[in-house]
Amino acid sequence: MVESVIERITRGHFWDFHGGIHPPEQKMLTASKPIKQLALPKQLIIPLQQHIGREGDLLVKIGDKVLKGQALTLSTNPMVVPIHAPTSGTISAIQMSVIAHPSGLSQLCVFLDVDGADTWRKKTVCADIEQLSNSEIIEKIADAGIAGMGGAGFPTHIKVNSKPDINFLIINGAECEPYITADDLLMMEQSNAIVDGIKILDKLLTPAFILIAIEDNKPKAIKALQQASAAIEKIKVCVVPTKYPAGGEKQLIQILTGQEVPSGRLPIHTGIVMQNIATCFAINDAVRHDIPLIRRVVTVTGQALNKPQNVWALLGTPINFLLQQCAVQAIENEQQPVIMGGPMMGFSVSSELVPIVKTSNCILVPSKTEMPSAFEKESKEVECIRCGQCSDVCPSQLLPQELQWSAKAKDYPQLEKLNLSDCIDCGACAYVCPSQIPLVHYYRIAKAEIRQQQQLDLKAEKAKTRFEARKLRLEKEKTARQEKQKKAAAARKAAMNKATPEATDAKSAVAAALARVKAKKAAKSQSSTAEAQNNLAQSNELATEATNPIDEQKTQVAAAIARAKAKRILKQEAANKPISSNEPVKQTVTELLEVSQPPSNDDKKVKIAAAIAKAKAKKLSKAADAVQSVYRPESTEAEKTVTLTDKKAKIAAAVAKAKAKKKTKEARNLAGTVKNNDQDSG
Amino acid sequence: MNILLAILVLGSIAAIFGALLGYASIRFKVDADPIVEQLDALLPQTQCGQCGYPGCKPYAQAVADGEAINKCAPGGEDTIKKIADLMGVEVQPLDESHVQGDTTASNRPKVAFIIEEDCIGCTKCIQACPVDAIIGAAKQMHTIIIDECTGCDLCVAPCPVDCIEMRELPDTIHNWQWDLTSIPVKQLD
Known part of the structure; x- marks a missing residue:
């Protein structure tokens, strides 16, 4: 074949x-006319994306000096081709700028201030391509940033x-x-x-x-x-x-x-x-x-130019520079349309600063007599007369008038049935239409909307899967949590039912806690004043100035401990030696105890003082113990020594008492100052 | 005799067809209601809950069971029309009571945006997001994955510091539509 x-x-x-x-x-x-070499423009505006696909990652920053042919972006993906500096100069800005797109929207562009030297980066010229493997050649093509220039x-x-x-x-x-x-x-x-x-x-x-x-x-x-x-x-x-x-x-x-x-x-x-x-x-x-792709031939033409010709334009050259070079006649005329691409498939550019990119092959600046339709703001569209010329000229053998009706009605399923996707936007149908219907415009709108719809459908599908995945995950987490709780409950139950001493301890502790809670509840049910009075009575009028229940409790506990200790000392003495000499010690201890019961109970200092007093009382009774134990075997002089020790003990007790008193006093003073300070700071 | 024969013949035919039908009902059994799947495919899958159901699938189920078809605010008139076609019912205007947020705002797609300096890291929005489009952890700043956000608004209300707002997606050449700046469609009569 x-x-x-x-x-x-x-x-x-x-x-x-x-x-x-x-x-x-x-x-x-x-x-x-031959292709003209142009002087360097002052500034180049190089869009990061000049082809189908995605833009690459920037390799330069503002202020960088770049050489001719130096890569400005890096390709990270097969659909990305890099861009290069078309000449040497300094990067003056990297910002959004209007690009060569029918929308007139902005995209990220590198602004290159040309230094005029046109210095090349180091080039490695390949003398014999036969020595290169295919993959090396393909890599060179990819690195040069070549995208279809048609x-x-x-x-x-x-x-x-x-x-x-x-x-x-x-x-x-x-x-x-x-x-x-x-x-x-x-x-x-x-x-x-x-x-x-x-x-x-x-x-x-x-x-x-x-x-x-x-x-x-x-x-x-x-x-x-x-x-x-x-x-x-x-x-x-x-x-x-x-x-x-x-x-x-x-x-x-x-x-x-x-x-x-x-x-x-x-x-x-x-x-x-x-x-x-x-x-x-x-x-x-x-x-x-x-040499990477940094320049291309651009036809700058139209009867509004005095010198229409082909030029070698560096990528990124603003259109107005090209128009000046080709001696545009009426640049100050606001109405002058500038078309990028040919008259059939091109689009009007919205700004004179739009740069030349890899795909721009023509700048058309028509005069009014040449292309009157480009100067008209209002469309001259009249109703379709069903002449069928459009389907006669359609190179894709579509039915343009059918497509046009469906596009106006936004009947996208019907458009797909009529194979709108095979339309190549050539504009032949609009060219021959006697009713001057801008058919291609309608197709482009419909194509864009269909594409949008497809994207939305894709997104909806993704959202659905994510939603379902989330639902599944939440359910899993819930069951896992319930499982865990069940297990923990079972473990607790098992531990309670075991007859080990710890278990019984735990059980009794739980029972005690329950009893305490019950008692508390019962106490709470009484009036708060009654509760306070009750507490006071129980703690030997200890908590006279109790305001804070927690402090009150603490002091009560401390006092109770002190009491218990003193009691134990007395008991010990009583048990060890049934001698009358323990009477004064007992007295001292009780005195100490009295001291240790602080009048101001919501005070830490006082508690400390009480503790110190307690410790002293303990020491004292120990000393008494020692004295007694020393003299115990000498039963003959027992009476004498006992009186002696009595005296000694009395003196010691008195000293201790004085000391304890002093301490308490000091502590109280200290507490007072602390309180004052607190008030000041508060 | 003839009558007996007729009964016999008809009876046997009935038995054969009965068996065939019985077999077919087992062999070609349809588990789920296919109409629910079809309805679900028409819905926009924002999972926003504005219809009063916890997601698009439950609403699809409800519509299949006879619920009103005009409760999907994100889908709008187009979705209502499609559902009406599928269910063979009249097209109804959108039920405004099911529209949350600013109804006067433009119809452009929106995504949530977290004002990061205000975020306190409470994770409430993460729990509200039906499609897991918010990244963050307790006491860490949160942020939205724009590509995954369906613009359902559900994260806006739970935020205790009001740091989430809905922002329109910017126009890029990837989502730009020709009709925004080119000639409007002209109706001729």
Whole structure:
């Protein structure tokens, strides 16, 4: 089949695609002038994203000096291609700026102040590409930031990294849109470089045949490429008849091979890869000369310009710079439309500062006589007369008027049935419409809404799964919690039921606690004053100034402990020696005890003093003990020594008492000052 | 004799078909009500609970059981129309009592935004979020995962310091629609 295709092509026979139009070409404005090298602009505005996909990660910051060809972003993902500094200079800003997009919305751009030196970074020129492996070449293409330069901007390194067998590599030099001559001039001037680029693609893809398709309105370009590729058997230069939109990917495939790429499929599925002429040139630059994609040919044209011509524009050059270079006539005229892209598929730009990007091939500045529709604010649309011309010219064999009605009615399921997704936005239907219906506008709106809806559906699906996952998780957590509680309860029960001493202890403790709580409750049920009185009586009038129940309790406890200790001492003495001498000790102890019962009970200091007094009393009784034990065996002089010890003990007790009193006094004073301080600070 | 034969023939036919039907009812048994799944697919899955049901699936179930079809505020008229088509009932206007938040605000998609300097890290919004779109921990600052947020408003009310607000998503070239700046659709008569 491939051979039969080649046979037909060599005989100069081609297939035809459905529809198509022949708008006025207007290419003579620029086709005869060479591509002009421009002076460097003062500032470049380089958008981070210039292709289909995502923007890369920034590698530079404000104030950095960059060299020509230095990468500004890093590719972290196959769908990301990096951008490079088109010339040397300083990064002056990184901020949002209007980009080349029909919305006129802003995107993050790097602002490069040009230093004029145009200093290159270090280049590693590759003399012989045969020494490079395919993966090395693909890496070079990816690093050079090459994205399809025909208009869509698909990352080239993905397109050339195809696995299946390729029958045809088609190089698209059709350039069917009116006005644009950028590829034409590039083919005329750089045919050898383009063929070198094609050779690199040949090495990567190893196609059976390479077809260079050029429309028959570019005789010079055809001649140049025929000469440049004469030595290579594989390459066939195909001169296709001029018809818009012959440069459309699917249309060109149909012209050359007679195959139709099925709806929703890519050309690669039928064994065909297509690359643009300018992309081939950029690939050659990148692989052989280590020049990343930093410039491109732009057709600056239109009858509002005095010097329309093709220029080598650095990426990031603002449109107004290009227009000045081409001597725009009426730049001060606010109404002057500036169209980026061709007259059929281009869009009006909203700002003169919009920069040239990798996919911009034309700037069109029409005069009023040339393109009156571009100057009109109001649409001249009238009702569809069902003439059917639109479906006659549709290259995708759709039904434009049906689509238009469904698009206006927002009937998206119907639009999908009518294969809106196969519309290539070529604008042929709107061009022929006698009712001047801007059909493509309606399709673009509908396409955007369908895409939006698909995104929303995806998001809804995601939200649903997340919601369900969360519900499941919450349920799991709940059951886990219940399980845990059950287990803990069972463990407690088991421990209680065990007959170990700890268990019984725990049991009795629990019982005691229950009893205490009950007692407390009972006490609480009485009036609070009665409770206080009761407490006072019970604690030997201890808590006379009790205000804080907690303090009261504490003092009570302390006093009770002191009492208990004193009692124990007395008991010990009584048990150890039934001698009368213990009477004074007892007295001292009781005195001490009295001292230890502090009149002010809500005071820590007093409690401490009481504790000290207690300790002293203890020591005292111990001393008495010792004295008595020393004299115990001498029963003969017992009476005498006892009186002596009596005296001694009395003195000691008196001293202790005085000391204790002093201490209490001091403590009280101290407490007073502390209280005062507290009040002051409070 | 003839009558007997007729009874026999009809009886046997009845028995055969009865057995066939019985087998089919077991073999081709449908577990869930497929209409609920279809309804659930139409709902926007914000899980916002504005309809009064705890999520979209419960509301789908309720609609299948005869609940009013006009309670889904985030879905709006489009969803009501789709549900009406599916259920074969009349389209009803949206029940305004089920719309929470600012109804006069534009129809643009919104996501929650946490004013981080005000956040006290109470985790109340995390518990309220039906799709786990809030990251944070106790006494740590919380934040929203914009890509996961459905804009359901449920986290706004529980916040004790009112640091959550609903913000419109900015226009980017990824979500931009042609009709925002290009010519409006012209109705011709």
